[in-house]
Amino acid sequence: MRTPIIAGNWKMHKTIKEAVDFVNEVKDKVANTDVEAVICAPFTLLKDLKEVTKGTNIKIGAQNMHFEEKGAFTGEISPLMLKEIEVDYVIIGHSERRQYFNETDETVNKKVLKALEYGIKPIVCVGETLEERETEKTKDVVKYQVEKALENVDKDRVKDIVIAYEPIWAIGTGKTASSKDANDVISYIREVVASVCGEEVSEEVRIQYGGSVKPNNVEEIMNESDIDGALVGGASLNPSDYIELVNF
Numbered sequence: 001m002r003t004p005i006i007a008g009n010w011k012m013h014k015t016i017k018e019a020v021d022f023v024n025e026v027k028d029k030v031a032n033t034d035v036e037a038v039i040c041a042p043f044t045l046l047k048d049l050k051e052v053t054k055g056t057n058i059k060i061g062a063q064n065m066h067f068e069e070k071g072a073f074t075g076e077i078s079p080l081m082l083k084e085i086e087v088d089y090v091i092i093g094h095s096e097r098r099q100y101f102n103e104t105d106e107t108v109n110k111k112v113l114k115a116l117e118y119g120i121k122p123i124v125c126v127g128e129t130l131e132e133r134e135t136e137k138t139k140d141v142v143k144y145q146v147e148k149a150l151e152n153v154d155k156d157r158v159k160d161i162v163i164a165y166e167p168i169w170a171i172g173t174g175k176t177a178s179s180k181d182a183n184d185v186i187s188y189i190r191e192v193v194a195s196v197c198g199e200e201v202s203e204e205v206r207i208q209y210g211g212s213v214k215p216n217n218v219e220e221i222m223n224e225s226d227i228d229g230a231l232v233g234g235a236s237l238n239p240s241d242y243i244e245l246v247n248f
């Protein structure tokens with residue numbers, strides 16, 4: 001049985017005060033659920049968020065990290081630094097990182113390996129552009145991205161990885177893949193994981209959908225057979241929406 005996981009991705013939003021106020025507002029209202037609630041926040045908020053979420057069931061994630069432990073990489077944050085403040089998750093390969101910051105399938109793979117080495121669970125994002133979807137390349141694209149992300153990962157550790165299927169054309173646009181389409185791609189991703197790591201592992205891996213998930217569509221999405229969670233951008237910034245999402 002896979003535990004559902006609803007993760008907010010705050011992207012480049014919120015000050016420390018806003019983040020702490022947010023948690024104080026939501027923490028009691030996301031407590032009585034079997035759903036894993038995660039907030040992935042900017043680096044400046046992580047330490048305070050870890051403090052204020054102590055004793056709650058909210059887990060904290062970063063939105064990126066470097067694959068080296070230390071070195072001359074101005075502006076970067078290392079797995080060691082995230083481990084020191086006990087960050088639970090790290091988003092790797094979000095399409096905005098791929099599009100604006102030269103993230104590649106190779107760096108995604110290096111980061112996945114490093115995150116696992118440091119006991120931080122990676123949320124690996126994959127997904128096609130609108131052009132790729134229209135030319136029916138969706139499956140080829142996600143297959144390559146997933147296979148590359150899992151390269152050299154010990155099979156026993158794959159269950160600690162969360163995969164987020166985020167069609168790029170659905171991010172922040174108000175357009176969502178239909179829940180059936182999302183489920184089809186996600187069940188295909190599970191087949192890809194099975195072909196790399198075996199059926200048993202693929203049944204344990206949680207695969208989320210992301211792209212314009214809101215309180216009014218989360219239940220339909222979560223009712224699909226292969227969708228184990230959501231990675232939510234815009235709607236996760238609002239405390240009442242976050243509460244509704246986690247309690248879908």
Ligand SMILES: O=C[C@H](O)COP(=O)(O)O
Pocket residue numbers: 009094166170171172173174210211212213231232233234235
């Ligand atoms: O990481 C989250 C995704 O980019 C989705 O963002 P969105 O919910 O604002 O469309």
